[in-house]
Amino acid sequence: MKGAIIYFSGTGNTLNVVNLVVKEFGEKNIECDKIDISKDNTVSKDYDFYVFASVIHVYVFPEIFTNWLKKNAPIVDNKRCIVLSVQAAYIGYGGRQVTKMLSSKGYDVMVVRSIPMPNNYYFNSFFKETPEQRKKEMKEEAILEVRNIVNKFLKDEGYIEKQSYIITTISKAVYPIALRHFNKWARKKLTVDYTRCTKCKKCEKECPTNNIIFQENIKFKDKCISCLRCVHKCPVNAFLYNNKHFNQM
The missing domain is CATH 3.40.50.360 (Flavodoxin domain)
Structure with a gap:
């Protein structure tokens, strides 16, 4: 079995x-x-x-x-x-x-x-x-x-x-409306502390929707689902929300 x-x-x-x-x-x-x-x-x-x-x-x-x-x-x-x-x-x-x-x-x-x-x-x-x-x-x-x-x-x-x-x-009726908000959430709400960022590109590699592009700096597209994987799994906690670092899980 x-x-x-x-x-x-x-x-x-x-x-x-x-x-x-x-x-x-x-x-x-x-x-x-x-x-x-x-x-x-x-x-x-x-x-x-x-x-x-x-x-x-x-x-x-x-x-x-x-x-x-x-x-x-x-x-x-x-x-x-x-x-x-x-x-x-x-x-x-x-x-x-x-x-x-x-x-x-x-x-x-x-x-x-x-x-x-x-x-x-x-x-x-x-x-x-x-x-x-x-x-x-x-x-x-x-x-x-x-x-x-x-x-x-x-x-x-x-x-x-x-x-x-x-x-x-x-919830099923509200979800599509929320998803449109989620899609732009990272681009609008997240910034990066480049004094911490080591450019390991883990966020880019692990994003489930390929919403993150890492060139010289991190750029977000409009495919975010607000799963927060990038935020909580960053090895150096480099992401900022309202200019503050997260208390990662």
Whole structure:
């Protein structure tokens, strides 16, 4: 028995959850391959089961993830799967939309769950950084939740999370508007502290939408999705928002 975990992670929260899933299946002698949609465009239809996981933007799965699934998720014959969202709260998300899409491709969706992880979007007064104690609690809770998910899945038990239809519907309508704002967010809001920048080009290489061009200086195009990967993963914390350095995750 072997599974594929297809995922999109911005700053690393989703990847942390994916690694927990790999570990939990591994302890039951079940191997899983990790497939990062920002790097891979193909996945075999020969796996025994699938796990789909992504960060949440505006309470729904981001377009970069859903578009990849539409185009690249293989058509299968009644293969069981898990759908996971990773977010800073339990509020409704786009699992209904993804479940419908995957079902049309032949997947038997057994599990749909959201897993809260520390907030990474805290660059202004409206969004707050998760307190350190709560960060520790969330990580411990994620371990237990993943263990529960895997156990129920292997017992062939359904584990479908109730989703707020109203919040999900509103979020799906708001998301395209927010995305237009996100596209220009980096170009309008970020600057670079070149006294710190070592020109390692990690931000350019790891940007999931190829929004960063590194020539003499860093330039942003209008394809940002505000995932904050560049900000939180810069080795020297060189990016500035309102002329201030971030408290990186």
